[in-house]
Amino acid sequence: MTDGENLVVDASAIAALLIAGGERGEWVAKQVLGKRLFAPEMLYYETANILRRESRKGTIDETTASVGYRDLLAMKIYCEPFSVLANRVWELRGSVTAYDASYIAVAEWRQAPLLTADLRLTRSNGPRCRFLTPPGP
Numbered sequence: 341m342t343d344g345e346n347l348v349v350d351a352s353a354i355a356a357l358l359i360a361g362g363e364r365g366e367w368v369a370k371q372v373l374g375k376r377l378f379a380p381e382m383l384y385y386e387t388a389n390i391l392r393r394e395s396r397k398g399t400i401d402e403t404t405a406s407v408g409y410r411d412l413l414a415m416k417i418y419c420e421p422f423s424v425l426a427n428r429v430w431e432l433r434g435s436v437t438a439y440d441a442s443y444i445a446v447a448e449w450r451q452a453p454l455l456t457a458d459l460r461l462t463r464s465n466g467p468r469c470r471f472l473t474p475p476g477p
Contacts, residue, residue, distance in 0.1 A: 351386035
């Protein structure tokens, strides 16, 4: 199922696209351009929670959070059901959270890179997927 046009995205990458702006947001935008995006179903919950959290902390204003949420809902992201990922998520339980494992499982199943801003995830043991991370700190 690999064709170079598929890309798995996690909530950290999508949040950077929606609200980070600057170099990081632009880098994510370039990575997703023209790609068919995949994620586990929970991507929407996690991204919505990031928007909520950043708004409550005052990192972004309510308008930015609301526009980001609207843009999230308008994105075309193919979501994989838990039933497809369940066994691999459980296999990874010793090294990453079930949430992170679900993104890894999609990337492995789709044989596509995982776009993430979570550098900690890229250092974990067990994943058999390629990671794409933004440059810099």
